[in-house]
Each structure stands twice: as C-alpha cells, then as structure tokens.
Amino acid sequence: xxxxxxxxxxxxxxxxxxxxxxxxxxxxxxxxxxxxxxxxxxxxxxxxxxxxxxxxxxxxxxxxxxxxxxxxxxxxxxxxxxxxxxxxxxxxxxxxxxxxxxxxxxxxxxxxxxxxxxxxxxxxxxxxxxxxxxxxxxxxxxxxxxxxxxxxxxxxxxxx
Numbered sequence: 001x002x003x004x005x006x007x008x009x010x011x012x013x014x015x016x017x018x019x020x021x022x023x024x025x026x027x028x029x030x031x032x033x034x035x036x037x038x039x040x041x042x043x044x045x046x047x048x049x050x051x052x053x054x055x056x057x058x059x060x061x062x063x064x065x066x067x068x069x070x071x072x073x074x075x076x077x078x079x080x081x082x083x084x085x086x087x088x089x090x091x092x093x094x095x096x097x098x099x100x101x102x103x104x105x106x107x108x109x110x111x112x113x114x115x116x117x118x119x120x121x122x123x124x125x126x127x128x129x130x131x132x133x134x135x136x137x138x139x140x141x142x143x144x145x146x147x148x149x150x151x152x153x154x155x156x157x158x159x160x
Contacts, residue, residue: 009060012154016056016147020049023146046136048143050086054079055147063155087140 004010024039027046039045058075065071 012060012151013053013057016052017049020052046139048140051140051143052147054082055144056151059151
C-alpha cells in the first residue's frame with residue numbers, strides 16, 4: 001500500500017487534474033464575469049484537464065524512469081492520443097450536440113404548439129445535450145503546459 005502512496009507519476013497526474021479543474025472556475029469568471037462552480041466537475045473548457053493529466057503523467061514518468069525508458073515512450077504515445085481526441089473527436093461531438101440542441105428547441109416549440117391546439121403529442125419534450133465535451137486546441141495546449149510545469153515543480157519540490 002505504501003508503494004501506491006509513493007507513486008509520483010500517479011499523484012502528479014491526479015494533482016494536475018485537480019488543478020486544471022479548479023482553475024476553470026476563476027478563468028471563466030475573468031472571461032465572462034460569472035461564477036460557474038459546475039465547471040470544476042465538468043468536461044471541456046480552459047484548460048484541458050485531460051491534457052494536464054497526461055502531460056503530468058508523461059513528465060513524471062520521464063523524471064522517475066528516464067526519458068529514454070520504454071515507460072516514457074508508452075506514456076508519450078498515450079498522451080498524444082488523449083490530446084488529439086480531446087481537441088478533435090470530442091470537440092466535434094460537442095459541435096454535433098450544439099446542432100442537435102437547435103433541433104431539440106424546434107421540436108419542443110412544436111410540442112408546445114401542438115398542446116395549445118389540444119393535440120396530444122407522442123412525446124412530451126426532449127432534453128438538450130451537453131455541448132461542452134471537448135476542447136479548442138488552445139485549451140489542450142494550455143492544459144498540456146500546465147501538466148508539464150506542475151509535474152516538474154512538484155518533482156523538484158519533493159526532492160528538496
């Protein structure tokens with residue numbers, strides 16, 4: 001059990017997730033002048049916690065195992081896939097959700113109009129989909145740098 005608690009790459013990655021999720025709230029406040037505490041527990045937004053986690057993990061693996069190790073190579077490839085997915089596939093899924101939400105609005109308006117005509121629709125109302133799924137490339141980049149910097153700082157702070 002003590003090996004789990006002394007696993008620097010694991011704790012560095014988890015800390016990076018916490019930091020990235022935590023700073024989403026003040027970043028959004030400064031950008032939009034509104035507090036949205038749900039962002040601390042949601043996907044998407046600035047910075048990417050996915051990117052922060054995998055770059056912190058990769059950096060920590062490199063610092064602990066060596067940047068020429070097989071573990072580091074595996075972690076780099078894993079990180080690239082995760083970051084590509086966050087900025088590509090998941091971002092496009094969010095775009096699709098936004099388009100579908102326009103259709104949901106039209107559908108719900110039609111349902112409301114049918115009810116005013118005393119026509120009973122087969123379905124009451126449709127719920128909107130979550131749109132903030134993925135990340136803009138800049139959010140992935142900032143999350144990636146956050147993970148690298150945090151992991152290096154933590155490594156040298158713990159070494160002292």
